[in-house]
Amino acid sequence: MPELPEVEYVVRTLRDTEPSLIGRRIEQAHVLSENVVAGSLETVFCHGLQGSTFTSVSRLGKYIICGLDSGSGSDGNWLVIHLRMTGRLYLVSGGEALGQHTRLSISLDQGWALHFDDPRKFGRVWLTPNPLDITGKLGPDALAAPRDTFFQGLGKGRRALKPLLLDQGFVCGIGNIYADEILFRAGFHPLTPGSSLDTDGKSRLYATVLSVLQEAVAAGGANIDGVFKAGGFMTAVYGRDGKPCRQCGATILKIRVAQRGTHYCPQCQLFRGGENSQEKYS
């Protein structure tokens, strides 16, 4: 389940390791699953890509944003990709067969091809002259959110911390796994109202968002008790319900918050930002 750290890893791989996507020229795009292209007709999408060259690969939240040079002097387009739950994006060398779940194959010069695989067909790609059409509703990236913005978002309303962290309009890039991990490490119960945090609590949550995500980026993504492995970031609570907390030994619980499986330690996550109403949420 790619979230910010996993998407960052994909971006770095495509951009910084050989063979890099940067500088590759698109020969032809093959759409193999009808719903994968969003925002434009398939024919427009394919025609728009043809002949363009990749000039940049970056990321905002979980969205991958590729800059394209049309080569004809006109303004370039942007290829925007969201992997959603099960998407994968990778380069293959010439002649390599399509996978069973390949939804989009973009053939490039020198025999390379960019493949987008997605078993569950949730992932989407867009071609647009203005990526803000796609990403305009997003808040700042969770790794680049100004402290003020973060504090303001926490302060308004009585929303619980879990749905708040998942809200991509607040900060973007945090999904279900890292929301649980961040709340565990910061010591907050997932149902804690954001507005109940005092300044120390807000500071601690802000710092924890950064440290957890930075650690996960450095580790190349999450490792959920061997069940799901992208990288080496060992989850403390996510996917560990019924198992002992590594910090205190209590049994990790799983509840439902905002329609999501939510994992937490009933001992380590009592703090509600200055108040102590342990029994209310336990």
Place this chain on the structure above:
DNA sequence: CACTCTACCTGTGCGC
């Protein structure tokens, strides 16, 4: 505004 629900999907893992 805040929240809940549903739809979109299919591989996985469970109980029987």
Place this chain on the structure above:
DNA sequence: TGCGCACAGGTAGAGT
């Protein structure tokens, strides 16, 4: 062994 089913979750959009 195989069947049916609940479940996983990011996002949009509709409903409460």
